[in-house]
Amino acid sequence: MFPEFEVVPAVDMQDGQVVQLVGGERGTGTEYGDPVEAARRWVEAGARTLHLVDLDGAFEGERENAPAVDAILDEVDVDVQLGGGIRTVADATDLLDRGVDRVILGTAAVETPEIVAEISEAHPGSVTVSLDAKDGEVVVSGWTEGTGLDPAEAATRYEDRGAGAILFTDVDVEGQLEGVRTDPVRRVVEAVDIPVIASGGVATIDDVRDLQAAGASAVVVGSALYEGQFTLEDAMAAVE
Numbered sequence: 001m002f003p004e005f006e007v008v009p010a011v012d013m014q015d016g017q018v019v020q021l022v023g024g025e026r027g028t029g030t031e032y033g034d035p036v037e038a039a040r041r042w043v044e045a046g047a048r049t050l051h052l053v054d055l056d057g058a059f060e061g062e063r064e065n066a067p068a069v070d071a072i073l074d075e076v077d078v079d080v081q082l083g084g085g086i087r088t089v090a091d092a093t094d095l096l097d098r099g100v101d102r103v104i105l106g107t108a109a110v111e112t113p114e115i116v117a118e119i120s121e122a123h124p125g126s127v128t129v130s131l132d133a134k135d136g137e138v139v140v141s142g143w144t145e146g147t148g149l150d151p152a153e154a155a156t157r158y159e160d161r162g163a164g165a166i167l168f169t170d171v172d173v174e175g176q177l178e179g180v181r182t183d184p185v186r187r188v189v190e191a192v193d194i195p196v197i198a199s200g201g202v203a204t205i206d207d208v209r210d211l212q213a214a215g216a217s218a219v220v221v222g223s224a225l226y227e228g229q230f231t232l233e234d235a236m237a238a239v240e
Contacts, residue, residue: 049081064085083103116162137150205238
């Protein structure tokens, strides 16, 4: 997984549309059209991995954008990681069997940590644990509930349970196009030996370079790409 640093386009979905939220707050989203068209565009631009999130699933606990996910899986031939509304081993196994390469567990991993080990035992390397941090603590349920967990400490626990990677999202800067904070990312990177995927705040190619320098194995980029702050091709070239 991520033998070389990757720039991973985000396809966050709400009500069947690509949406980018600001600071994880519902109702702040800007829509960017059809998810399948977005996925196709990023693959044509050179993406080696796509990051899909069912926002309805994250907020409501039910995967409402499954048809769009299925259509994307049929359309593209790159790695796909999916999060949002995956709550059970059966949910995860079904998605992995249908062609998703990695499932992203957030709320389920916090509420039922053993789910990570159970899925990983049957599908090694297939679980990415999402640690979304707001005000220095891990938050769940669509970034609405605090857990009191420190992100770096939590990352080590999930590595021990078999997680293949950690997705660390800095919710405080998510979707704001005002730049990244590397210190929180570096803390998580230094706590584990598995890949850390950074997300949140990317506004420039320099931000991408900074996260690479902080030790991240990949960076998820959403708003900056959709708003044309830079192209995926240029970002990939900058970190080769």
